[in-house]
Amino acid sequence: MPTTQQQSPPQGHVLGQGQEQGHGLGGQPIMEQQLSKATDKEGNNEAEMGGNNIPNLSTMSLDELKQLDRDTEFFDDFIEEMSVVQHLNEDIDSMMIQVESISMENETKGTHLVELKRRLSDDYTALKTLGEKCDQLNKKYMKKSEEYEPQHIRELLQIAASNADADCDRHVENFLNGKIDVQTFLNTYQSSKKISAERKAKEERLGTQLSALERAGI
Helix, strand or coil: CCCCCCCCCCCCCCCCCCCCCCECHHHCEHHHHHHHHHHHHHHHHHHHCCCCCCCCHHHCCHHHHHHHHHCHHHHHHHHHCCHHHHHHHHHHHHHHHHHHHHHHHHHHHHHHHHHHHHHHHHHHHHHHHHHHHHHHHHHHHHHHHHHCCHHHHHHHHHHHHHHHHHHHHHHHHHHHCCCCCHHHHHHHHHHHHHHHHHHHHHHHHHHHHHHHHHHCCC
16 A cells, blocks of 8 residues: 655644634634734733823724714814813813912902002001191290290390380480370389389299209209
8 A cells, every 4th residue: 555645734834733824823813813912002001101091992993983083073072081181171170260269369459459559648648747737836836835935934024124124214204305294104104113023023033943943953
């Protein structure tokens, strides 16, 4: 009986047990292996970029992918539904609320500042008016203080007594020149002499008091 030679598969096409053309190890199709590897790789990228922040495109159908490419509104909705975009929108909304709050607070403080400036201006005007009035009253006070100063009063009494003596001398001169009669002379002379005596007495008493105060060191 002739021996049948067993044909060996061509070099480079050796198939293992359970392998067929178009299938990988374990009988799994090559396309399925590639898709599985792509899915695993995408899952690793998701983990590196923050978990579920980026949607897994492999879970979408071909029609959805085509619609995502063609439909702008669908693409925008797809982007808006991404958690990372939602977080960004929430952060933006929060910052806008803070900015509005700060703006309102600044506006309120600005109005209050204007009111404070107005009050300050009114107070400054009132203070200036009071200062001018105070200066006027101070000048009056200084003048009155000088007028009522004991030494000044003494000088005024001395001047008044001297004027009264001068009046007496004038009355005598008028009488001697025949310008007034005896009765008029007596009345005017006695009145002037009395005034002179009173003022001299007051001046003397005041001088005595001032000397006593000076000796007491007051």
